[in-house]
Structure formats: C-alpha cells, structure tokens
Amino acid sequence: MPWLRLQPGQVANLELREASARRRTQHWVDGRSVECAGNGCPYCAGGSTPKTVYSLQVTWEGSEYTWEMSEAVWRQFCELLPDAARRIGAVVRLKRIGSGPQTRYDLELVRPVSPAQDTAQNNGKDTQAILVPFTLEDVRKVVHEELLGQDFGQMIELIVLTALENWYADAEKE
C-alpha cells in the first residue's frame, strides 16, 4: 500500500479501513527510517532517541493508502474516535500545515459511524437493508392509519409522505 503523502496546506478526507493501528518504534538514520531493535539497538546506544509511529489503512479519493502518523496525531485521532468499534467507515479530515520540522497536522471528524452502519458492517450486510426495513407502501399505510381522524391529518399525511418518497428515492440512488 502506498504511503499517504500530503503537501503543505493540502487537505484529505480519509475513510478508515481498519480499527486499530500498527505501532512501530523507529530511528531516522541517513534520511530513512530504521526499526528500533529495542534492547541492544545500535542506534539507541549511539544516542539516537527512537520515535513511535502509528499506521492505519485508509481510502482517499478511491485509492488505498497507509497513513502513518506521529504519536501526537495518533493521540488526537484517539480523542476524536475513542471507540475502536466505531472507526471503520468513519471519515476524518487531515490537513498538513507547514513543512520540514515545523510540519503539523490538523485532524477533524467529518463523518462518524452510526450504530446502524456499525451493525451493518459487523454483519457484513448491506447498510440500506437495515436502514430501510419497510417498503414505502408499508410506511404509507401506517402513516395513513395514524393520521385518520386527526385535525389536519390529511395535510400532515401529504407532507410526511412527500418527505418519505424523496427519502426513499435518495436511498435507492445510493
């Protein structure tokens, strides 16, 4: 999977593909990262302080990437999405600010995962099948029966049904 790389000022909406990150400890040696060997690591012995990085698989503009982040960004991420069970399918907005050693990242939650989506993913079923349990005809019948004999019943029924029809039409499009 290619690494996610943003230019200074660039913004990316990332859809999460996995719930837990891989954690690695590494040194920056001659312009590239080298895994820290822990006990007996020659770089640690040489006075270099290892850095911990976290990586997650994400989708950005239709392609999959490995998003590697510093411990500080990972902490921000965990504050936005503390519940690991509600991460897959969520969308975060990542913005790179500055370059070189001044680089920092802004992170916002764009689209949380609803409990319904959550259930759908866990069951591996189509989300719409759970979000739309009744046909339009079923709902029409219920609305009609509920509103019979009420003041303004007919007007409310018309408004509700128009909204429902639009909603069903949109749901089918997706």
Ligand SMILES: [Zn+2]
């Ligand atoms: Zn080391």
